[in-house]
Amino acid sequence: MNTGHADIAMTLLNIFGVLTTAVLLTALLTWGERRLLGFWQDRPGPNRVGPFGLMQVVADMIKLFFKEDFIPRFADAPVFLLAPTIVMATTLLAFVVVPFSPAVGVIDMHIGLLFFLAMSALAVYSVVLGAYASGNKYALLGGLRAAAQTVSYEVFMGLSLMGVVMLAGSFDLRSIVMAQENGWFLLPQMLGCAIFLVAGIAESHRLPLDLPEAEHELTAGFHTEYSGMKFGLFFVGEYLSILLISALVTTLFLGGWLGPWLPPLVWFALKTFALVCLFILLRAALPRPRYDQLMAFGWKVMLPLALLNLVVTGSVLIWRG
Amino acid sequence: MELVSFYISALIALMASLLAVISRNAVHALLMLIVSLLAVACIFYQIGAPLAAALQVIVYAGAILVLMVFVIMMLNQGKAAVDQETQWLARENWLAPASLAGALLVMMLYLLWDSASRGAAARSVSAAEVGLAMYSKYLLVVELASFVLLAGLVGAFHLARRHTADSAASTNNAASTESVKSARGVR
Secondary structure, eight states: OHHHHHHHHHHHHHHHHHHHHHHHHHHHHHHHHHHHHHHHTTSOOSOSSSGGGTTHHHHHHHHHHHSOOOOOTTSOHHHHHHHHHHHHHHHHHHGGGOOOSSSOOSOOOTTHHHHHHHHHHHTHHHHHHHHHHHTOHHHHHHHHHHHHHHHHHHHHHHHHHHHHHHHHTOSOHHHHHHTTTTSOTTTTTHHHHHHHHHHHHHHTTOTTSOGGGOTTTSTTGGGTTOOHHHHHHHHHHHHHHHHHHHHHHHHHHSOTTOOSSSOHHHHHHHHHHHHHHHHHHHHHHOOOOOHHHHHHIIIIIIHHHHHHHHHHHHHHHHHHO | OHHHHHHHHHHHHHHHHHHHHHOSSHHHHHHHHHHHHHHHHHHHHHTTOHHHHHHIIIIIIIIIHHHHHHHHHHHTOOHHHHHHHHHHTOHHHHHHHHHHHHHHHHHHHHHHHHTSSSOOOOOOOOHHHHHHHHTTTTHHHHHHHHHHHHHHHHHHHHHHHHHHHHHHHHOOSHHHHHHHHHHHHHO
16 A cells, blocks of 8 residues: 555656656746857847846746737637647647656656657647637648648658667667667667657747748748737747657657766756757758748658668668568 | 546547537537547557557547648638538438437447447557558558559649649749749648
8 A cells, every 4th residue: 555655656756747847947948048049149148137047037927927818809719729728738748758767757658659749740730720710811821831841741750760669679768768778779760860850840840940930921920819828838839849859859869868977867868958959059050941942851852761761771670680 | 447537538539529510610620520539549548459549649630630620721711601501500401310320329239238248358459469460461451552542642643743734834934933833832
């Protein structure tokens, strides 16, 4: 009985620990991104509120919470309310299958990787429904782009991961990490990793692939009509998915928590942090492609490469027996 | 515990399907259909088919219905569509489908009654088992499905290709080439 209680307490601690850390890190990330962007663009960034401008996060949150919560008269109200919650819910749900260290991690599903793909597939509804419910032409254009972009890039996001699944022989993320004890999958699956990164950027519609909200052409794209905390949910959802994709790349290609000397959780955090910085650097360094270039790149370059990766990995595995 | 969650998922699936049928707004109906598909995925997971559950969410809920929402968004149906739907959902139109569905329900209840003594196959089927079955026992079905998909692919290619050839032939100034390019990109 006693051990049962201890188990439940551990599980609850794990669940709330992971959720709180994810959301807090996301909040910090909004500040971190602006400071890093500032550093790379040779300007200070937000440095006024509190030490190093850290309190900027709090100031932004207060602003978002106290803004008027406005639903346009022409909007489809129930769907308009539902849309921003979907991205938060699906992205946070996807965190449950990530193994942070041998002891930390909410659940070990034997279809863990597929669960992540399913949740990232559902996240697109947030954008599409938000765009539809806004009843605004810019939002609608953003939503159309988001739907086409996400459905296209999802195809080879899944395909690029199948090489890892073949090497590890499992969809379970914990076994995938354990299978990397003799070497990270980054080396044999370099192509798969690159494809997954690009697909991840497209899925979380971050710059340079943020065409659904391209502010030069579409005001703010799908979230044009959103204000206050409802916009905040979209905003936080985007940063959450950066964290999620980084954590996933760490798990799948960089050996997860594996590493010498330091404790496992520190290794995981370090690798994820490096990837998040890479995401931000990409935003600072690369221009946004045109929409047709994005689609052509996806179908004509990335998809064949992902298939090639699959064929080569499969042949090598069969050749080795 | 498993039984309780099974019945909850089943209830959600039934309610959502019903609401999908009687909803007057196309997007709301689609949302209900998505909820219903997710509930069915939960049932798959509970009765020991995790791969089927994951694929149900990824393929049906995550891709096919996104495309349906996409199309309905482009049609931009307003109040007129809702009025028309209300008209179609008049009482006399309910009679035939409801009686057919009722007959199906009676049949299903009878079958359930009949097989109540046999338990459901409470065994978890792994992804590897599904893969092996697909490429040994059901190889022919997989090949037939790939025929259908290939036909669809060729058809889509043909339709899109003719469109670009026509517009390139009718006008060949720089602007039209640009629009052809973007049309290709949208596809």
